[in-house]
Amino acid sequence: MLNIAKNMENNALTVSLEGRLDTTTAPRLEEVLKDSLEGVVSLTLDLEKLEYISSAGLRVLLSAEKTMHKQGKMKITHAGGAILEVFEVTGFADILTVE
Amino acid sequence: MKDITLGDIMHVYGSFGLQMDYTVRLCLRMADTVDGDVLRAAVENTQRRYPYLSVRMRDDGQKLWYDENGAPVELLHTVERISLNAPETNYHVWAVCYWEDFIYLDIYHGIADGAGMYMLLSTLLYYYCHGRYGVTDHRGVRTLDDPITPEESDDPMEHLPRLDLSKLPKPAMPEVFLLTRDGGMSPADTELWDIAIAEDAFLRFTSANDASPGTMVSLLLARSVDRLYPEREKGIYSSYVMNARPMLGAPLSHHNCVSSVMLNYSDRIRAMPFDRQCTVYRGITFVQSEAERVASVMTVMANRKRAVVQTAPTTAAKKQAFAQMLSGGRGRFTFLVSYVGQWKLPALGAYIREFWTHVPQANDLLVEISAVNGRIFLSIHQSLGDDRVVREFLGELDREGIRYEVCKRMKNDVARFQEASISR
Numbered sequence: 318m319l320n321i322a323k324n325m326e327n328n329a330l331t332v333s334l335e336g337r338l339d340t341t342t343a344p345r346l347e348e349v350l351k352d353s354l355e356g357v358v359s360l361t362l363d364l365e366k367l368e369y370i371s372s373a374g375l376r377v378l379l380s381a382e383k384t385m386h387k388q389g390k391m392k393i394t395h396a397g398g399a400i401l402e403v404f405e406v407t408g409f410a411d412i413l414t415v416e
Numbered sequence: 417m418k419d420i421t422l423g424d425i426m427h428v429y430g431s432f433g434l435q436m437d438y439t440v441r442l443c444l445r446m447a448d449t450v451d452g453d454v455l456r457a458a459v460e461n462t463q464r465r466y467p468y469l470s471v472r473m474r475d476d477g478q479k480l481w482y483d484e485n486g487a488p489v490e491l492l493h494t495v496e497r498i499s500l501n502a503p504e505t506n507y508h509v510w511a512v513c514y515w516e517d518f519i520y521l522d523i524y525h526g527i528a529d530g531a532g533m534y535m536l537l538s539t540l541l542y543y544y545c546h547g548r549y550g551v552t553d554h555r556g557v558r559t560l561d562d563p564i565t566p567e568e569s570d571d572p573m574e575h576l577p578r579l580d581l582s583k584l585p586k587p588a589m590p591e592v593f594l595l596t597r598d599g600g601m602s603p604a605d606t607e608l609w610d611i612a613i614a615e616d617a618f619l620r621f622t623s624a625n626d627a628s629p630g631t632m633v634s635l636l637l638a639r640s641v642d643r644l645y646p647e648r649e650k651g652i653y654s655s656y657v658m659n660a661r662p663m664l665g666a667p668l669s670h671h672n673c674v675s676s677v678m679l680n681y682s683d684r685i686r687a688m689p690f691d692r693q694c695t696v697y698r699g700i701t702f703v704q705s706e707a708e709r710v711a712s713v714m715t716v717m718a719n720r721k722r723a724v725v726q727t728a729p730t731t732a733a734k735k736q737a738f739a740q741m742l743s744g745g746r747g748r749f750t751f752l753v754s755y756v757g758q759w760k761l762p763a764l765g766a767y768i769r770e771f772w773t774h775v776p777q778a779n780d781l782l783v784e785i786s787a788v789n790g791r792i793f794l795s796i797h798q799s800l801g802d803d804r805v806v807r808e809f810l811g812e813l814d815r816e817g818i819r820y821e822v823c824k825r826m827k828n829d830v831a832r833f834q835e836a837s838i839s840r
Contacts (some may be wrong), residue, residue: 375702406684411701
């Protein structure tokens, strides 16, 4: 189960995730981002309420980072301890802006 | 005349310097006894389709190079090890053997990597299955009807930008645990374990834990080494081979075009639950297989190889210099895992019962994975005096309820590769 909430202000989009970002739910986030990123220059992914991330979720984040690298910037906020550890151990923390 | 290019050059010279036969044997157990006449026609067609692999290695004292070789590629009715670049194979760098229901493609690894070999193999199998079973579906297979494009024989490593190596920072060298040097295991002649696993059960297991087959094998092996050496002070590093063609924009090349992901079974990973370990192993592969990163790593590598060539004026000096380079690289990982990927040609796969990949020994331990027709085939190559790691790995499979079959234990059967004598 993954809840995705979007908030657009000017060209800055915040996407808040709640629940599990896994093989089942990652395609939905990918679709939402694909449909929402046109014209966006700042993307914030708020992971405060994200409980779990799988490799499918990591792949979506990497893809979003690639897209935003071309048109603006992306940052990740409020990632919890377990998810933060995944970012650190995998090297995602070196690629993504994690606050 | 064809030069040895940057993608291939280190292993060509380095393997001679280390006195290693750098050849691969792809072993296919077919559905029926092999028809030698049909296979001979398939070999002839395949040779015509790949003129750039129809070569003989030469040595002029300054360098090695390839000469065109118009003699027929040999088909040998034997299961024994053969010699490539030698009289029995018409001095070719590839040959085909068959015995009962097995077809063996023996090929020099210094001219093609796994993906390059699969291209040749798929053509051979298509013509064999066409003649033997009437298969007509050749989607994804290069046939004589397809044009031979320059991209097939182009080496993308040659086009990478030139760098001033003196300006590059010295790379960090992690402390790597080696089974012989650090684990006290004695080196020995390579022994192969051919192990078959039901693909559906293994894929259920890997996907339930958020892994891929290749990262799962890497992780299970790392856990096996860790169980045997819990007090070790150095890291267990898995070198997971990846096809770099997509990153270098050269999907058709036959040359060696691989990079590797380094998977470090760190203390932080060790402390994680199993499924988290799988997630981070996959995450690491995503990060390290990013196109820009791979291109950057391969650019540095290409420049280092070029620098070696410039400082080694003779064939003998190149062999020595690249042997050192090769040996140094091998100390950077505990074991190696390679998976070319699922066999993608179902029309041909239906006639393949087993598919084993036997390769030259790169270090203490390596695993080649192939998958076809509902089964996964692991060829574990160990050059160790005891088989504790393999048994521990099988124990990991047992504990996870993965059923497997040890189909064969044998000495390595890859072809010998005869060094070219100096001719000017």
